[in-house]
Every structure is written in structure tokens, then in C-alpha cells.
Amino acid sequence: MRLSINGKPHDLDVEPEMPLLWVIRDVVNLTGTKFSCGVAACGACTVLIDGQPVRTCVTPVGSVSETAEITTIEGLASGDELTPVQAAWVEHQAPQCGFCQSGQILAATALLSQTPEPTDEEIDAAMTNICRCGSYPRIRKAIHAAARAQAETLRAAAGEGASNDER
Amino acid sequence: MTNVENEATQQTEAGGERPKRKGPSRRLLILGGLAAGGGIAIGAALSPFSRLNEQRAMVGRPGESVLLSSLRIAPDDSITVIYPHADMGTGVGTALAQILADELDADWDNVRIERAPGETAFANGALGQAYVRGDTEIPAPLAGLSWLVTRRLAETMNLQITGGSTAIAMTGMEGMRHAGASARYMLTRAAAKSWGVPVEEVDIKGGRIIHASGKSAGFGEFAEAGLEYDPPARLPFKSKSAYTQIGKSRPRFDIPAKVNGEAIYSGDVRLPGMVFAAIRLSPVPGGVLESVDAAPASGRRGVVKVATLPNAVAVFADNFWRAREAVRALDPVWSPGENAQLSSAETIKSMEAAVRSSGLKKDHARGGAARTIEEAGEGAIERVYTVPYLAHAAMETVGCVAWMHDGELEIWGAFQDALVAKYQAAKTAGIPSDRVKVHHTEMGGAFGRRGYTIDFLDHAVRLAQQTDAPVNLIYTREEDMTQDYYRNASVARMRAVLGEDGRPQALSHHYAERHDPKDASRFPYDVSGLDVRFANGNSAAPWGAWRSVDHSIHGFFIECFIDELAHEAGQDPYIYRRALLEHNPRMLAVLDAAAEMSGWSSFSGADGSALGIAIKESFGTVVCEVAEVRISDTGAVSVPNVWVAADPGLVVNPDGFIQQMESGVVYGLTAALYGEIEFENGQVVQQNFWDYPMVRMADCPNIEVKVLESGARTGGAGEPGTPPIAAAVANGVFALTGKRIRQLPLSPPGAQLGA
Numbered sequence: 051m052r053l054s055i056n057g058k059p060h061d062l063d064v065e066p067e068m069p070l071l072w073v074i075r076d077v078v079n080l081t082g083t084k085f086s087c088g089v090a091a092c093g094a095c096t097v098l099i100d101g102q103p104v105r106t107c108v109t110p111v112g113s114v115s116e117t118a119e120i121t122t123i124e125g126l127a128s129g130d131e132l133t134p135v136q137a138a139w140v141e142h143q144a145p146q147c148g149f150c151q152s153g154q155i156l157a158a159t160a161l162l163s164q165t166p167e168p169t170d171e172e173i174d175a176a177m178t179n180i181c182r183c184g185s186y187p188r189i190r191k192a193i194h195a196a197a198r199a200q201a202e203t204l205r206a207a208a209g210e211g212a213s214n215d216e217r
Numbered sequence: 218m219t220n221v222e223n224e225a226t227q228q229t230e231a232g233g234e235r236p237k238r239k240g241p242s243r244r245l246l247i248l249g250g251l252a253a254g255g256g257i258a259i260g261a262a263l264s265p266f267s268r269l270n271e272q273r274a275m276v277g278r279p280g281e282s283v284l285l286s287s288l289r290i291a292p293d294d295s296i297t298v299i300y301p302h303a304d305m306g307t308g309v310g311t312a313l314a315q316i317l318a319d320e321l322d323a324d325w326d327n328v329r330i331e332r333a334p335g336e337t338a339f340a341n342g343a344l345g346q347a348y349v350r351g352d353t354e355i356p357a358p359l360a361g362l363s364w365l366v367t368r369r370l371a372e373t374m375n376l377q378i379t380g381g382s383t384a385i386a387m388t389g390m391e392g393m394r395h396a397g398a399s400a401r402y403m404l405t406r407a408a409a410k411s412w413g414v415p416v417e418e419v420d421i422k423g424g425r426i427i428h429a430s431g432k433s434a435g436f437g438e439f440a441e442a443g444l445e446y447d448p449p450a451r452l453p454f455k456s457k458s459a460y461t462q463i464g465k466s467r468p469r470f471d472i473p474a475k476v477n478g479e480a481i482y483s484g485d486v487r488l489p490g491m492v493f494a495a496i497r498l499s500p501v502p503g504g505v506l507e508s509v510d511a512a513p514a515s516g517r518r519g520v521v522k523v524a525t526l527p528n529a530v531a532v533f534a535d536n537f538w539r540a541r542e543a544v545r546a547l548d549p550v551w552s553p554g555e556n557a558q559l560s561s562a563e564t565i566k567s568m569e570a571a572v573r574s575s576g577l578k579k580d581h582a583r584g585g586a587a588r589t590i591e592e593a594g595e596g597a598i599e600r601v602y603t604v605p606y607l608a609h610a611a612m613e614t615v616g617c618v619a620w621m622h623d624g625e626l627e628i629w630g631a632f633q634d635a636l637v638a639k640y641q642a643a644k645t646a647g648i649p650s651d652r653v654k655v656h657h658t659e660m661g662g663a664f665g666r667r668g669y670t671i672d673f674l675d676h677a678v679r680l681a682q683q684t685d686a687p688v689n690l691i692y693t694r695e696e697d698m699t700q701d702y703y704r705n706a707s708v709a710r711m712r713a714v715l716g717e718d719g720r721p722q723a724l725s726h727h728y729a730e731r732h733d734p735k736d737a738s739r740f741p742y743d744v745s746g747l748d749v750r751f752a753n754g755n756s757a758a759p760w761g762a763w764r765s766v767d768h769s770i771h772g773f774f775i776e777c778f779i780d781e782l783a784h785e786a787g788q789d790p791y792i793y794r795r796a797l798l799e800h801n802p803r804m805l806a807v808l809d810a811a812a813e814m815s816g817w818s819s820f821s822g823a824d825g826s827a828l829g830i831a832i833k834e835s836f837g838t839v840v841c842e843v844a845e846v847r848i849s850d851t852g853a854v855s856v857p858n859v860w861v862a863a864d865p866g867l868v869v870n871p872d873g874f875i876q877q878m879e880s881g882v883v884y885g886l887t888a889a890l891y892g893e894i895e896f897e898n899g900q901v902v903q904q905n906f907w908d909y910p911m912v913r914m915a916d917c918p919n920i921e922v923k924v925l926e927s928g929a930r931t932g933g934a935g936e937p938g939t940p941p942i943a944a945a946v947a948n949g950v951f952a953l954t955g956k957r958i959r960q961l962p963l964s965p966p967g968a969q970l971g972a
Binding site: 065068069071072075076077079080081082083084085086087088089091092094122123124126127132136139140143144145146147148149150151152155173174175177178179180181182183184185186187188189190 | 307308475479537539613660661663882
């Protein structure tokens with residue numbers, strides 16, 4: 051079996067029923083993805099599969115397409131350059147104990163890729179991950195901030211594109 | 218506790234230079250001479266307070282550090298503050314560094330933090346110090362714990378506890394300030410000697426050592442020379458008006474590693490040859506394993522071993538999933554023992570009977586309240602309140618890594634007291650504690666669970682004794698929830714007699730189960746007669762400190778009852794409290810601030826909502842919360858807004874403090890709305906988040922926090938946000954519906970409050 055995780059191929063010899071979470075954590079040893087409930091109730095194990103948030107603790111690895119691109123928390127930043135979501139998390143001091151935050155950040159990343167400027171209701175609907183430290187109010191603010199940052203980046207890019215066209 | 222700042226100021230030696238020592242100073246700890254990166258380490262330990270000398274002789278360890286707060290200075294002038302606490306998610310290391318850096322006038326850009334090793338030399342004995350000095354009780358959740366009582370006095374010094382919301386108040390405002398002042402003392406003297414100028418002309422500002430002539434140097438230049446100077450046990454501290462770091466919202470040092478997956482928790486530790494262990498413990502507390510057939514597990518792929526403990530069976534495998542699936546395949550036979558019939562419903566019934574019985578133990582009483590209430594008979598207002606058992610349910614399930622090798626034991630894990638973990642692991646392994654090394658990992662929440670209820674460490678050690686490999690023990694969510702040490706259930710019978718003016722003349726508060734802290738049941742309102750009593754011994758379920766401990770219980774009892782008394786008196790619950798707090802300007806200011814933030818006086822409630830209010834002082838911090846309550850179409854309680862006013866006396870990192878208030882509200886709201894652990898036939902019913910639900914984004918209120926600084930002795934941050942919220946919401950439900958709910962949780966799954 052072969053999986054692509056954070057752009058890197060991995061050849062795996064594991065039972066197809068093994069949840070993707072444990073392949074990521076204990077076989078590939080990317081430990082930023084966390085185990086908490088084991089029943090897809092909390093979202094700590096969330097990763098992106100082709101951009102979609104997936105709770106990996108109940109996702110058999112055999113059900114994942116070999117052509118799918120899996121993104122874990124380790125695959126977001128390029129070097130020290132954080133994504134807008136990660137940067138907003140730092141700016142708004144969202145994490146406390148930090149254990150749920152990989153899942154929260156990936157769920158928010160997926161939300162913003164599909165809904166670039168989400169309303170509070172859309173955040174409520176998409177962000178169902180549990181945080182016992184109560185970081186929800188800051189996560190909400192961070193998502194709005196990341197949405198603004200992304201929009202500004204897009205506008206700036208569009209502006210550059212326009213000026214290039216004029217030339 | 219007396220005001221240490223004043224004591225220190227009064228007894229300061231005026232610029233007197235101490236004689237140079239030949240050998241290493243008793244008060245200085247040099248951490249490996251030239252440390253990594255070429256820095257040198259300074260540790261300033263308080264010498265014994267003179268009052269302590271007699272007691273020190275008694276405990277037989279004269280000259281031992283009472284408190285050691287350490288600092289490493291590098292040649293590039295960066296300073297590393299070494300702090301003796303676990304970060305339970307509060308960012309305590311950053312706030313502690315702010316306190317030291319402030320006293321030293323360090324440049325914040327040059328400040329780093331490092332967790333002190335779990336070694337006795339780094340005990341945060343401030344707690345022990347306060348205890349020995351006899352001017353305060355050991356803060357909750359320590360006081361009264363049996364291990365503490367039975368330990369020798371000397372051993373109480375060897376704490377590295379994070380709990381009881383004490384890190385800032387004690388380690389910070391006493392230890393870190395002293396460490397900063399000591400470093401200032403040493404660096405300025407070293408510079409003065411080198412420059413050949415009087416020390417009075419040398420100062421530190423903005424991270425530079427400066428002389429009146431304009432000459433200046435960084436800390437690194439004089440750090441080693443500074444070791445020649447032995448700071449006195451008492452030094453003057455800066456006045457509040459001179460603070461440069463305290464009161465600033467500094468971003469937490471720990472957060473960057475928590476947004477990119479770098480932070481390492483115990484389950485993330487990877488060691489050569491390591492095995493993962495999944496465990497099943499006796500489903501009934503106190504039960505034992507009779508027998509288990511290992512066959513269903515042992516042939517499975519990746520399974521290394523089936524190991525048993527007196528009360529558990531575990532499987533070692535090359536990854537956790539294989540271990541977990543294998544242990545689930547087993548069919549262990551348990552002997553449940555004396556708790557086989559344990560029932561929370563029966564326990565609560567026995568508590569209800571107990572609080573109505575005579576012969577309760579006295580908590581505190583004055584003014585003949587008991588007689589006044591008895592004489593009033595039916596004229597007394599009587600209400601009974603009930604709170605359930607609660608689990609901690611941190612996001613990271615409990616567990617740790619243990620490795621026995623070469624007669625030594627290494628532990629990787631997160632403990633609220635690394636020293637207790639070290640001693641306990643040594644005792645379990647049957648080896649001297651100096652052969653145990655505890656490596657810190659990040660803590661994925663704890664809320665009291667990882668303080669003195671660390672049986673998971675014992676299990677890990679006993680499992681590690683059965684293999685040469687490091688063992689990474691991870692609890693499943695179900696094991697974590699059913700094998701917890703629970704916040705106890707409790708029942709209170711509250712009675713009061715009101716005067717013609719509606720004010721309480723006598724109040725009686727009889728409750729079940731007293732743990733810590735002892736002031737949790739304190740009634741803050743003006744009342745001439747008070748009769749507070751308790752009945753212990755009705756709860757057999759495993760008990761553990763749960764965020765704010767007994768305050769979480771009494772906050773609900775007292776603040777619901779006072780709200781009911783306001784209603785009986787025909788008065789607004791805010792105005793009623795206000796009139797009864799006139800003697801306590803600190804609480805009054807906090808009460809007023811929360812009421813004002815919420816728009817209490819002008820709140821119309823026209824759109825189907827209502828406000829509830831509650832106030833509680835805990836761990837030295839006064840917190841008032843106003844909750845806006847709604848009832849949904851399905852009858853569920855929702856809380857769209859919470860306004861929090863809080864006075865911790867002094868705030869070190871305002872944003873960090875606000876974060877902890879938000880955190881305390883959400884944690885307490887989950888318990889208030891949904892939290893209930895039940896025992897049936899000796900076993901915990903609730904298994905996972907699907908039947909022990911949590912507040913999530915959609916049901917999390919907007920939380921607005923206002924911080925007041927009265928200048929009172931610095932209080933805590935981690936816990937005080939939790940106690941008021943359940944009562945605030947319950948009182949809001951009454952304001953909205955006219956229905957009093959005297960039992961938590963308010964909105965269990967399937968509740969039909971509006972129906």
C-alpha cells in the first residue's frame with residue numbers, strides 16, 4: 051500500500067482496517083495528529099484528504115485512495131512560514147494545552163478553503179472539534195482574522211495581476 | 218499569609234556588600250558551569266527565613282533551599298528563566314518569566330524560558346515555605362491530602378506542584394521577584410567592581426547594566442563575575458509603578474510549537490525498541506483481576522506481550538492500535554470487591570439523608586444561627602441542591618512512558634508535580650528516587666487529574682518492569698473516563714431566616730463531602746448568624762481534585778440560594794447581593810463591574826432571554842459572572858453571552874489572565890449544562906464524549922472579560938473562572954422561566970426544560 055502524506059510517498063505494510071490515525075502516528079511517526087476519543091467525536095485526529103477534513107481515528111487506511119493527498123499539521127507551514135490560519139492562531143493566542151489544536155487548525159483550514167469568508171453560523175457548523183481548555187472564542191476570532199488575511203492576499207495578488215495586465 | 222514584600226523591604230541591608238566566598242556559595246547553584254551555548258547559570262535560592270531556623274533543625278535538613286528560582290545568562294545577553302512548574306495549558310512559564318524579567322529590568326526580546334528538571338533542587342517549595350511559616354494553609358488541592366499529612370515535614374518542601382492556582386502568587390510574586398532582584402544585586406556589583414565605581418551609581422535599565430557616566434554593558438559581560446556575590450535572603454522589590462513587564466500581554470512562548478505539530482506529549486515520545494501498551498483496568502474501583510486467557514491477544518500481528526497487574530491487563534504491541542485491538546479481544550475475569558454495588562444514585566440518597574441528620578461536623582458557625590432557624594420552623598426558607606460526579610476528561614487521555622534499564626527508571630510524561638511523580642515511581646519500582654529520572658512532556662490538559670492521582674504512572678512502571686523495552690502506556694478515552702478520580706457529588710440543605718427588610722438573619726448550609734480548599738464554603742454575604750456543617754464518608758467513588766475543587770460545588774450552592782433569597786425578599790438579585798456586600802468593597806466592585814458590563818439594569822429580555830448572576834472568590838481572585846440564558850425550541854438551555862469581571866489583585870499577563878477566565882467559564886459551563894458521571898453496579902456508566910457531552914463552538918458563549926486590579930494580594934487565574942458559572946446560568950434559567958433548577962446538570966441530553 052502506498053500513501054502520499056504531506057507530499058511524500060510512503061510504502062506501507064499494514065492491515066487495511068488499521069485507522070489512518072495510527073498509520074500516521076505510529077507507522078509514519080508524524081505525531082502532531084492526536085488521539086483523543088477514538089470514535090470520531092472530538093476531531094483531535096483531523097487531517098485533510100484532498101483538502102477535506104477527515105477524522106482519521108475511524109478511517110480505515112484501506113479506504114484511503116492511493117492517489118489521495120493527505121495533509122497533516124506538519125505539512126501546513128513551508129519552513130518557518132506559517133499558513134494564514136496558523137499565523138492567526140498565534141496572533142490570537144488560541145492554544146492553551148494545545149492537544150486539540152492540530153485538528154482545530156486543519157478543520158479551519160478546510161473551512162476557509164471552501165468558505166473563504168465564513169459567518170459565525172458557518173463557523174459553528176464546520177468547527178465541531180472539542181477543546182477542553184475552552185479556546186473556542188479565540189478560534190472563532192482567529193478564523194475571521196485568517197479569512198481577512200487570505201482575502202487581502204488574494205486582493206493584492208489580483209491587484210498585481212491587474213497592473214501587470216496594464217503593462 | 219503576611220505581606221512578604223513589606224517584610225523584605227523592611228529588612229533590606231542598605232547596599233552592604235557581602236564578603237566574597239572562596240568556594241561555591243551555599244545559595245548559588247551553578248548549572249554545569251559553562252552551559253550549552255556558552256552561557257552561565259545563576260540560581261538564586263532564598264536562604265531560610267530566620268523564623269524557619271528552628272523548624273529546619275527539627276526537620277533535619279538545615280540550609281536546604283526553601284525556594285529556588287533560576288536564571289541562565291548567555292554571552293549574547295539572552296536570559297533563560299528556569300521555572301519549576303508544569304504548564305497545564307495556562308502559559309504559566311511566560312508569566313513567571315515576566316515577573317523575573319521585570320525585577321531584573323531585562324530586555325524582553327532577550328528572554329527565554331525553560332522548564333526546570335523534576336529534581337529536588339528545583340522544588341517550588343513556596344508552598345512548603347508558607348506551610349512551615351505557619352501563616353497560611355497549604356493551598357488546595359494539597360491541604361488535607363493523606364500523603365501530605367503523613368510525610369515528614371521536610372518532605373513537604375520537596376514539592377514541584379502546579380495546582381491550587383498558586384504558580385503566579387507564590388513562585389512568581391515571591392520566588393521569581395526574588396530571583397530577579399538577586400540577579401540585579403549580583404550583576405550591578407560585578408559591574409561596579411570592574412568599573413571601579415560605587416555600586417550605588419550602577420543600575421540596570423532596559424536590559425543593560427549602566428553607570429551614571431554613560432558606560433554600559435550587557436548581562437553576559439558580567440554574569441560570571443556576578444557569581445562572586447552572594448545576595449542576601451531579603452531584597453527590596455520594585456514598586457508597582459516601576460513595573461515594565463508585569464501588566465503587559467506578552468505572547469506565550471509555548472504557542473508556536475502548538476500550531477505546527479512540534480509540541481511533544483507523552484504519547485508522541487518515540488524511543489528505540491519502544492512498545493505501546495493498551496490497558497484495561499478493573500471496571501469497578503478497587504477490584505482485582507482474577508484471571509485472563511491471553512490466547513485471543515497473543516497471536517495477533519505486532520503483539521509483543523500480554524501483561525497483567527493485580528487490577529489490570531495490558532497488551533504490548535508495536536503500535537497502539539494493535540495493542541488496543543488485542544486488549545479488547547481479551548475476556549478478563551474480575552473480582553469487583555467491596556464496591557460491587559456502588560451506585561451514584563444511592564450515594565446521593567445517602568447524602569440527602571446525611572445533610573438532614575444531626576451530628577454533622579462543624580465547618581464554621583457563629584451567632585446562634587442553628588437555634589434561630591430551628592425556632593423559625595416552617596418560617597425558615599429551605600432549599601436542597603444536588604451536584605453530580607464529574608470526570609476531568611482532558612483532551613489528552615492519561616498515560617506516560619516508562620523504561621526500566623540498568624537498575625534505573627526513566628519516565629516521560631506530564632505531571633502537575635514532577636517530584637511527587639519521581640518519588641512515587643521510585644516507590645513503585647522499589648528503587649531509590651535518585652535512580653529515577655522524569656523527563657517532562659507537554660500536558661494535554663489535566664484540570665487536577667495529573668496532580669496526586671497519578672495511578673497511571675504506577676501502572677506504567679509495573680508494566681515496564683515486565684520488559685526491557687520502553688513502554689508507552691496510553692489510555693483509551695473509555696479507560697480515561699471510567700478510571701478517573703472524580704469531582705465528588707454533593708448535596709446541600711440550605712436554610713435561612715429573613716428579617717423584615719429581607720436580609721438574611723441566620724443562614725444554615727449543611728452539605729455532603731468536604732475536601733479542599735477549606736474556605737470554599739465561606740459565605741461572603743452579611744449575615745449575623747451562620748451555621749455551616751458537613752457530613753463526610755458517604756462517597757466511596759475515587760476522588761480527585763477537579764478544577765477549583767470544592768469551590769465548584771459551593772459556588773453553585775451559595776449563589777443559587779442567595780438568588781432564591783433575593784426572590785423571596787422581592788428584590789433584584791444583583792441589588793440584593795449588592796446590599797449584602799457593602800462590607801466587602803473588593804467583591805462589591807467586581808459585582809458592579811459585571812452587572813455594568815452586562816447592562817443588567819437596562820436589560821429588557823424582550824427577545825426571550827434573561828440574565829443570571831453569580832460571584833465567588835476562590836484562590837485569592839474574586840470573579841463575578843453574568844450569563845445570558847435562552848431556552849431553545851427543543852428545551853435545551855443555551856448561553857449566548859457571559860460577562861466576567863475578575864479581580865486577581867494584580868495581573869501579570871492580562872491576555873493570559875483573560876484566556877484563563879474564558880477557559881474557566883467554558884470548563885464550568887460544560888459541567889453545568891451536561892456534566893454527569895454515574896456509577897451503577899460499581900461501574901461508571903459514561904464512556905466517551907457521546908454520553909459525556911462537551912460544550913463546543915456552536916454552544917460556546919461570547920465571553921467578555923474585564924480585569925480589575927484592586928491591589929489585594931495576588932490571586933490565581935487557572936481555577937477562579939469556573940466556580941460562578943453554573944449558578945449564573947441556573948439563576949438565568951429561573952429569571953427566564955420562573956423554574957428553579959436545583960440539580961446539575963441543567964441541560965442533560967434529552968432534557969425538555971421548556972416543555
